[in-house]
Amino acid sequence: xxxxxxxxxxxAYDPASVEKKWLExxxxxxxxxxxxxxxxxxFSMVIPPPNVTGILHMGHxxxxxxxxxxxxxxxxxxxxxxxxxxTDHAGIATQNVVEKSLAKEKIRRxxxxxxxxxxxxxxxxxxxxxxxxxxxRRLGCSCDWKRLRFTMDEGLSRAVREVxxxxxxxxxxxxxxxxxxxxxRCETALADEEVNHxxxxxxxxxIVYAVEGSEEKLVIATTRPETLLGDTGVGVHPEDERYRxxxxxxxxxxxxxxxxxxxxxxxIDPAFGTGALKITPAHxxxxxxxxxxxxxxxxxxxxxxxxxxxxAGPYRGLSRFExxxxxxxxxxxxxxxxxxxxHRHAVGHCYRCDEVVEPRASEQWFVKMKPLAExxxxxxxxGEVRFFPNRWTKVYMEWMTNIRDWCISxxxxxxxxxxxxxxxxxxxxxxxxxxxxxxxxxxxxSAPLRQDEDVLDTWFSSWLWPFSTMGWPDASPELEAFYxxxxxxxxxxxxxxxxxxxxxxxxxxxxxxxxSDIYIHGIVRDPTGAKMSKSKGNVIxxxxxxxxxxxxxxxxxxxxxxxxGQDVYxxxxxxxxxxxxxxxxxxxxxxxxMNLPPxxxxxxxxxxxPHERWILSRLEDAVQxxxxxxxxxxxxxxxxxxxxxxxGEFCDWYIELAKPQITRTxxxxxxxxxxxxxxxxxxxFMPFLTDEIHSILTGSQRSLDCAAWPRSLPxxxxxxxxxxxxxxxxxxxGAVRNKRAVHRIGAKETVQVSVSVTTDGVAEAFGEFxxxxxRLARARVACIQKGLPRPPKSVLALVTxxxxxxxxxxxxxxxxxxxxxxxxxxxxIQKYLHSVQAKLKNEKFINNAPExxxxxxxxxxxxxxxxxxxxxxxxxxxx
RNA sequence: GGGCAAUUAGCUCAGUUGGUUAGAGCGCUUCGUUCACAUCGAAGAGGUCGUAGGUUCGAAUCCUACAUUGCCCACCA
Numbered sequence: 001x002x003x004x005x006x007x008x009x010x011x012a013y014d015p016a017s018v019e020k021k022w023l024e025x026x027x028x029x030x031x032x033x034x035x036x037x038x039x040x041x042x043f044s045m046v047i048p049p050p051n052v053t054g055i056l057h058m059g060h061x062x063x064x065x066x067x068x069x070x071x072x073x074x075x076x077x078x079x080x081x082x083x084x085x086x087t088d089h090a091g092i093a094t095q096n097v098v099e100k101s102l103a104k105e106k107i108r109r110x111x112x113x114x115x116x117x118x119x120x121x122x123x124x125x126x127x128x129x130x131x132x133x134x135x136x137r138r139l140g141c142s143c144d145w146k147r148l149r150f151t152m153d154e155g156l157s158r159a160v161r162e163v164x165x166x167x168x169x170x171x172x173x174x175x176x177x178x179x180x181x182x183x184x185r186c187e188t189a190l191a192d193e194e195v196n197h198x199x200x201x202x203x204x205x206x207i208v209y210a211v212e213g214s215e216e217k218l219v220i221a222t223t224r225p226e227t228l229l230g231d232t233g234v235g236v237h238p239e240d241e242r243y244r245x246x247x248x249x250x251x252x253x254x255x256x257x258x259x260x261x262x263x264x265x266x267x268i269d270p271a272f273g274t275g276a277l278k279i280t281p282a283h284x285x286x287x288x289x290x291x292x293x294x295x296x297x298x299x300x301x302x303x304x305x306x307x308x309x310x311x312a313g314p315y316r317g318l319s320r321f322e323x324x325x326x327x328x329x330x331x332x333x334x335x336x337x338x339x340x341x342x343h344r345h346a347v348g349h350c351y352r353c354d355e356v357v358e359p360r361a362s363e364q365w366f367v368k369m370k371p372l373a374e375x376x377x378x379x380x381x382x383g384e385v386r387f388f389p390n391r392w393t394k395v396y397m398e399w400m401t402n403i404r405d406w407c408i409s410x411x412x413x414x415x416x417x418x419x420x421x422x423x424x425x426x427x428x429x430x431x432x433x434x435x436x437x438x439x440x441x442x443x444x445x446s447a448p449l450r451q452d453e454d455v456l457d458t459w460f461s462s463w464l465w466p467f468s469t470m471g472w473p474d475a476s477p478e479l480e481a482f483y484x485x486x487x488x489x490x491x492x493x494x495x496x497x498x499x500x501x502x503x504x505x506x507x508x509x510x511x512x513x514x515x516s517d518i519y520i521h522g523i524v525r526d527p528t529g530a531k532m533s534k535s536k537g538n539v540i541x542x543x544x545x546x547x548x549x550x551x552x553x554x555x556x557x558x559x560x561x562x563x564x565g566q567d568v569y570x571x572x573x574x575x576x577x578x579x580x581x582x583x584x585x586x587x588x589x590x591x592x593x594m595n596l597p598p599x600x601x602x603x604x605x606x607x608x609x610p611h612e613r614w615i616l617s618r619l620e621d622a623v624q625x626x627x628x629x630x631x632x633x634x635x636x637x638x639x640x641x642x643x644x645x646x647x648g649e650f651c652d653w654y655i656e657l658a659k660p661q662i663t664r665t666x667x668x669x670x671x672x673x674x675x676x677x678x679x680x681x682x683x684x685f686m687p688f689l690t691d692e693i694h695s696i697l698t699g700s701q702r703s704l705d706c707a708a709w710p711r712s713l714p715x716x717x718x719x720x721x722x723x724x725x726x727x728x729x730x731x732x733x734g735a736v737r738n739k740r741a742v743h744r745i746g747a748k749e750t751v752q753v754s755v756s757v758t759t760d761g762v763a764e765a766f767g768e769f770x771x772x773x774x775r776l777a778r779a780r781v782a783c784i785q786k787g788l789p790r791p792p793k794s795v796l797a798l799v800t801x802x803x804x805x806x807x808x809x810x811x812x813x814x815x816x817x818x819x820x821x822x823x824x825x826x827x828x829i830q831k832y833l834h835s836v837q838a839k840l841k842n843e844k845f846i847n848n849a850p851e852x853x854x855x856x857x858x859x860x861x862x863x864x865x866x867x868x869x870x871x872x873x874x875x876x877x878x879x
Numbered sequence: 880g881g882g883c884a885a886u887u888a889g890c891u892c893a894g895u896u897g898g899u900u901a902g903a904g905c906g907c908u909u910c911g912u913u914c915a916c917a918u919c920g921a922a923g924a925g926g927u928c929g930u931a932g933g934u935u936c937g938a939a940u941c942c943u944a945c946a947u948u949g950c951c952c953a954c955c956a
Contacts, residue, residue, distance in 0.1 A: 009915095011915085011916070011917095012916080012918065013918085098928070192907045197952090197953090220956085221956070222956060223956070224956090235956095260937080266956085267954095269955060269956085270953095271955095272955050272956065273955085273956060276956095277955095277956055278956080280956095281956095282952080283955050284956075286955080286956065287954095287956080288954095289954085306896075344951090345955090345956090359954095361920085391883070391884080392883095394882080394883080395882085395883075395951075395952085398882075398951095398952075399952080401952095402952090402953095434921080468898090492939090492950090492951085495951095496951095496952095509956090527890090527891085529948090529949070542886080549918090553918095560904085561891075561904090563891090563892060563893075565884090566884080566885080566892090567884095567885095567949085569891065569892095569948085571891095573905075574890095574891070574904085574905075576905085577904065577905080577917075579918060580918045581918090581921090582918085583916070583918045583919090584915095584916065584919085586916080586918095587915045587916035587918095587919085588915065588916075589915085590915050590916075591915030591916080592915085593915090594915070595915085634895090635894095636893090637893080637895090640893075640900080640903080640904095642906095643903095644903085651915090651916085652920090655915075659914085659915095664955095693949060695939095734921095734922090737922065738921095740910095740920060740921085740922080741909075741910065741921065741922040741923075742922080742923085744909090744910080745908075746910090746911090747911055747921085829900090831900090832900055835900090838898095839937080842936055842937090843936085844935095844936035844937090845936040846936080847936075848935085848936050848937085849936065849937075850898080850900070852898095853937090854897050857898085860899095864900095
């Protein structure tokens with residue numbers, strides 16, 4: 001036992017210095033390092049890699065605290081824990097950030113050229129890319145930081161190339177001219193999942209198209225009139241009476257005068273709009289398919305940046321929005337705009353920059369997903385991989401079964417360049433490098449090759465994360481020891497982007513799903529339910545919370561306000577609970593450190609008193625519940641049980657009971673045992689605070705991460721004792737305090753208490769705790785006696801079938817008020833008694849309800865009956 | 880158009896397989912700083928569990944509708 005030197009312990013917990021110290025110590029001791037060559041059971045997880053441009057937000061705070069709780073508790077439970085950390089190169093996001101910073105110097109990326117630009121991004125990463133990692137450390141994340149990975153590391157890049165080549169060779173990766181989602185701001189294609197649809201108010205423009213060689217007119221409705229410049233056909237339903245005779249004829253495109261073949265296709269809904277559809281194969285997904293089917297030409301009218309090109313004739317160079325305006329004006333002037341009606345419809349937006357996305361036909365690379373999805377579906381179907389909460393299974397299945405091919409090429413510079421090489425004769429292949437490409441194409445060593453200009457979607461590296469971080473494609477000791485991982489913790493917003501794709505990659509390349517448990521948590525929102533975003537200015541900065549409340553305060557706070565599987569409404573006020581609890585733990589420990597006698601024997605003293613056996617019994621309950629709740633991923637319930645135990649049972653009752661007897665060995669020993677055990681249970685939630693207290697308390701400099709998780713000791717549970725404590729101690733104390741408060745008895749005054757009991761046994765039970773009652777309720781127990789009538793000038797404070805407790809009050813007591821209170825209580829019990837008696841008279845209840853339930857109801861009825869009788873007696877005697 | 884979630888105290892949420900006189904934190908009211916902690920202690924007020932039916936001896940809990948809110952998916956131009 002070291003000397004805690006209590007005088008130096010501050011009254012309030014001061015996280016700042018403590019956190020810094022322990023961060024360094026954990027790192028120095030290598031507590032978080034996982035050795036693949038070690039012995040014992042293994043537990044592994046990979047962090048959802050935050051964007052390298054990221055700064056810690058509340059979403060990370062929640063996600064990574066959850067993982068850290070798992071990691072630390074598993075470590076204490078004896079597992080060799082690997083929590084693999086790293087960051088994501090976040091192609092578009094990072095490129096945008098660097099482009100923005102270049103813009104301040106009035107430089108565009110084109111001015112620099114590809115090589116110099118990519119160098120700038122690397123430079124940016126070297127300078128700022130460590131920010132998020134530092135912040136995760138400050139949060140207390142027990143990742144194996146020595147293994148920090150980055151999706152553009154050489155090793156991970158090699159894995160990306162290997163995967164691309166394998167898929168190419170299997171025919172699962174292909175190049176195609178296809179309509180894709182195009183972000184004119186980022187100037188790149190996007191995957192379907194990267195487009196957010198929002199309903200916006202737009203207009204439905206009804207436009208007149210003339211029919212060639214006829215007086216007939218066709219009216220066509222569209223929401224994007226500017227795309228008519230790219231029309232190459234008109235479609236109608238083949239059985240539509242209004243239009244079927246026109247099929248095969250031509251319509252004349254307004255403004256440009258182009259001839260448009262009128263085709264019939266059952267895909268066209270005669271009931272929608274005017275029943276006639278303008279076909280713009282290059283700028284609409286439906287039209288693209290129709291165009292292909294009916295061999296219509298495709299006219300691309302848009303530049304990469306969304307401005308119109310030469311195909312748009314007079315509108316060349318205009319933005320798509322300006323062009324829309326001008327086209328509408330022109331149609332109006334020409335008398336071709338029949339009407340404009342308001343129309344609300346879904347408009348796609350870029351998930352990175354929120355620009356309105358345009359469908360645009362272009363040459364892109366795709367992954368054929370169906371064959372990859374099948375094993376990933378089976379793994380979940382069979383129960384090999386499970387979602388927590390389970391409802392996400394359906395969402396996953398739905399998406400997986402309807403999966404579409406994945407557009408993986410991006411027209412940006414920052415990312416893994418597509419490893420496809422084309423020879424001068426036009427033949428191409430995927431390859432690990434140029435030499436490999438020449439081999440595959442049967443070319444000479446010096447033959448010129450051109451590598452594809454595009455880079456891969458960021459998620460094309462993230463989907464390999466669980467094994468690329470462990471050294472794949474090599475057969476590494478890490479893969480051997482730590483793959484597959486056990487639990488993946490992530491938010492539901494990336495189930496499609498990431499979780500589903502990792503499942504597919506794991507099944508395909510490792511022949512084994514990458515994890516068995518998928519824990520899905522909600523999104524952190526502001527108190528009004530809006531997503532937190534910098535532009536809205538509603539973000540809570542976790543770092544400022546750490547500054548104010550400490551990392552442990554933030555961690556405990558965010559976990560306790562997060563109900564399972566639900567979104568979290570966070571505000572700094574709500575997080576205070578964590579800071580307050582940390583302070584409570586600090587002060588309870590401070591009490592222990594100031595009062596525990598030196599040279600206390602290590603082992604638990606034998607035959608402790610009833611208070612001690614009581615708190616040990618409650619501790620046992622806390623150990624059991626916390627352990628099983630954590631195993632089941634019920635994090636906030638586990639946190640809640642610990643909070644209740646520590647604050648509501650240990651501090652509120654046990655410490656108060658122990659105070660006068662703290663010099664006794666069994667009392668001090670119990671206090672220490674309970675505190676130490678509680679610190680261990682709390683450690684995964686609040687690692688800094690618990691390590692600090694533990695080190696002061698024991699002199700040990702080792703983290704509790706190295707301590708053993710508290711074992712359940714069922715022998716400590718004593719429910720009969722718990723029952724006695726609550727009936728003869730906790731309830732009487734509460735009752736006396738209540739009368740004191742109600743009758744405004746000053747805190748310094750002592751009140752007299754008498755107890756009337758029915759049996760000697762009950763008198764004894766009261767006697768066991770009467771000293772505690774006297775101290776905790778500032779009372780003096782005048783007498784405990786069988787059949788004692790209500791003493792004069794006293795009020796009934798507590799009534800049970802076997803006892804009545806009276807509090808003696810001064811002359812000034814208000815009898816009338818007291819009568820009202822008793823009468824109200826009697827009325828309430830009367831009402832309850834009626835309901836129970838009615839139940840017991842019901843034969844169906846007696847016959848159908850389990851015997852235990854019936855017995856319990858009988859007991860309650862009897863109890864209420866006796867209580868009511870006593871209450872009424874007292875009421876009469878008050879009159 | 881499909882699907883999912885939520886609806887319990889002023890606010891934010893618990894309430895495990897149907898059986899407690901429905902709980903917690905915050906906020907509110909009253910009282911209290913010799914005694915680990917005012918980031919605290921004590922006491923208290925506050926709820927027809929969204930609505931309407933149904934199943935059952937018994938429903939906040941199960942079923943069916945409906946309402947409100949939020950989210951996800953979907954090529955109706």
